[in-house]
Every structure is written in structure tokens, then in C-alpha cells.
Amino acid sequence: MKFLIILFLFSQTPEDQNRRCLLCHGKKDFGIMEKGEFKSLYVSYKDLKQSVHHKFTCVTCHDDVRVIPHLIKPRKIHCLQCHFEGNVIGAPVREMPEKYKESVHARAKKEKGKKAPDCYDCHGIHNVRGPEDTLSTVYKENIPETCGQCHKKERDGYENSVHYKGLKEGVFESAVCTDCHREHDILPPEDPRSTLNPRNVVHTCEKCHADVKIMKKTGVPVKQVEAFKESFHGIALEFGVLKAANCTSCHGYHEILPSTDPRSPINPANLAKTCGKCHPNASQNVAKGKIHVIPGEKEAGIVYYVYTFFKIFTFAVILGLIIHIILDLIGRFRRKEIAGE
């Protein structure tokens, strides 16, 4: 009997502490009726053991549970009860919660009292895993699904897109929600600081679309951003004329498709309609000629030849005019008109 007691005492490892919780919460059908609805209180212990919090016990977070079984409903807990500056547990503290406070999500929740995601809605509750873990809710490939829990329409659109296709085909650089919207400091596009403010869109797309390595991998032309920035639309945007077209005005956003796709707004057959959003007379003619033109590059067609001709011609004109001036000066000098008697 003594031996059994000793064995019992020695076996008080965290797992055993949790086992007491799991007597109830480990049962899949465990739950209560709340406001006439069944609320599951089941916790997948396997998820917890594989999470970043695997070495903690249930009561580390649910710290108001002192007696098991607990008689009252434990209070709602939050990540910030550990992840704050100066905590003694050693929970990592980074700038994310601060960034989150500014986001549309935090503000919708706080100012408007709406249902909007808090940390655990994206990171998971018991199954919190690091972003590099392929099973994590915030692993790149899983992000569309995570955001799509609420943003269903956007997710469906995105899943048709070339970005999603790239992701599924193993181009890991392909953009997911967070690459454009950011992660914690998601701001509304009206905010001038937002990555999706019309003024900033080109800089957001540029992160990948001006990157030679990524674009080479996917076969997408890399000079489009540069051409856009030099175009009238690009310059006008740079100077704050927000009605000028930015990338998304023509390419769309969630459901971005290549020009070869007949559903794409930049498919030659659809260009008249796309340009027509701002240029009321746009006809099939807008498809005749390149859109992102760099005059100094051969792909620009006739514009390239005109540009190259003028480049040489202008140089010749400068040279000719300077020679003329020099000849004139030589003549005047010879005749002592300058510095003459």
C-alpha cells in the first residue's frame, strides 16, 4: 500500500495532472447545454501536446482552476496573460499584439463591438503551432483556409486565382492573404498606411513582381512594375492622384487570373470593358499594342523603333549643333572678333 502511494506521488508528472482534466475534457461527447445549445467542452489532448505549449499543463493557462473537478465555469483566458512584457514564465513577447491593436479586426471588436478575430481565432486555441509547422493554422499554405473561416467569399475568389494555383503547384512565394493584407496590422484600404491604399498597391505587388528570382520561377514578366511606375497612371498615383488606375484596378485582387484566362479582366477580349471603367470610349482598340510599355525594349514594337531612332537622332543633333557652335567660335576667333584688337 505504501509502495502504491509512493508510486502515485512520483508519477505526478504534468501529464498526470492533465489526466485529471482529461477525465472529462478528453471525452469527445463531453459538453454542456448553454442557452439551449450544446457546447462541446472536448479538448484534443493530442493537439495540445503537439502545440508550442506542449510543456504546460492545462492549469498553467486556466489558472483559476484550483480544484478538479471545478465547480464553477473558469474565466475566459487570453494569450496576453502570459505574452506580456516582463512575464516570468518566459513566454515570448513580440510586437505583434501591439500591431494587432491598430488593425481593423481589433478596432471592429473594440470600437464597434463586432465579432472579429482575436489572437486565437487565427493561431488556434489548444493547437497553437509555429508558423513554420505545416500543420499550423498560420502556416503559409493554410492561411487562405484560416482567413476563409470568416472571409468565405474572398477565399473562394482567391482559390480561383493564379496565386493559389502557384501555391498548390509548389511555388511557395505565391501570395496568400497575409502577403498583401499583412498579418497583425491589417488596415483598411482607406488608411494611407495600408498596404492596399491605392498609393501603396504598386509597392505591395512590387515586393514579388519586381523580384527577378521569383518571377523567373513562375515565368511572369518582371518589368511590368517598372513600366507601370513610368506610365502616366503610375506617376499620377505617386503624386497622390488616387483616381488613377493601380494594379488592382485592372488585374482585380482576390481572383487574379493570367491574361490567357478568358475570365481574366486583362484577357484581350475583356480589355475594352476593363479600360472602359475609367475611359468610357475604350473599344477593342485598347488590346492593340502592349499595355506595360518600356519604350527602350524591343517588346514595345513600333514604339521601340521610334524611341531608338530618336535616341540616335537626338545625339546626332546635339553633336551637330555643338560642332556648329565650335566652328562659329573658331571663325570669330580667327577673325579676331573675340578678344580682338
Add this chain to the structure above:
Amino acid sequence: MGERILRFSRSWRVQHTLLMVSVILLVISGFSLKYSSTPIGRILIFLEGGFEARGALHRISAFLLIFTVIYHLIYIIFTKEGRREFKALLPRKKDFSDFYKSILYDIGKISERPEFDRYSYREKLQYWVISVFVLIMILSGIILMFHDYFFRIAPKWLIDLSLAFHSWIATLVIIFLILWHLYIVHLSPGNFPWNSSFWDGYVDEEWLKENHYLEYKRIKGK
């Protein structure tokens, strides 16, 4: 000091001033767009009152230029003086030989100074080059300004082409104005620092004798 001779009529000077003002405004407002990514471009756009004000200034100056061109066409078609000036500006065979002789004279191959009439090959080149450039600028500018209309009837590459022309011809205009026009009329020794005839119309008798001997002879021969 010889007497002062009236070289440019009031109408001529008004046209020149209109052209000068509109071209200077067009150059400033146009090049601030072309070089908008440079600090100077940004400063110019700021001084012009912002990006959209820059566009408005460019268009207003363009209308001033078009008005000047129309004024000039009426002048050379419907006025006696205009027809005479235009005739004097028409290129002739003599201009080519004058040009050739001038070079030989400058490098000392011939010692005889070529004699010019009212407008030498220099002023004629100035007039015709600027005329052609202004025409191209107006045509390409109209396509750019009314691109919304041209989208209906013209392929997109025509607009890109107009932009290429507009930008390059503008560059040539400014090069030509500085290295040819300003040099021969103001900056060259003998005219430096400036020739005031574009403003008051008068030149010195000496100057006329030296630069436009045939015209000088004709006036004196009267």
C-alpha cells in the same frame, strides 16, 4: 554709332512673345512630368501647384501655343507684311551654298564673308525646324489630350507612339532652342549678352550691315 533700324514689326514681336511664353511654360510643365522622379521635377511640380495643376498649366499653355500658330497662319496668309516675311523665310538654293560658304569662311578656306539677305540660312532653319516641331507637338499632344476619344478610333500603340514623339520632340525642341536659337541670336559673340530686337524691334545699322548685308544694301539703296 549708326542709326537704329526697325527690323521686326509689332505683330512679329507679339507673335514671338506669345510663342516664347507658351513654349517656356510648356517646357517647364512638360519636363516636370518627364522628370517627375527627380528632385528638380518634384520641386517644379510643387511650384506649379501640384500634379493636377501641372496638367492644367500644360493644357492652358498648349492652347496659347495653338492660338499663336493660328495667329501666325492668319498673319502670313492674310496680311501683306506676313506674306512678305513668309516669302523671305522660304528656303532657296542660295541658303545651301551660304551654309557651305559660312563653314569655309569660319575655318579660313575663303576670306570672303558670305552675304545674307533679311533671313540667313540660320534664321530660316530656326523657323522651319521650330515649325515642324511645333506641328508634331500639337498633333501628338492632341492625341494625348483627347486619348479618351482616340481610344475609340485608334489602336493603343498610337497613343504610346504619340507619347514617344511628344517626349522626344520636346527634348529636341529644348536642345535646338538652346544650342541653335539662343546661341545664334543672343549668346554668340557679337550678340552677347542679348539682342534686344526681339523686344523693341530695332537693330543697329552696324549689326545689320554685318549680319544681313543684302538687306542693309537694299534699305540704304532706297
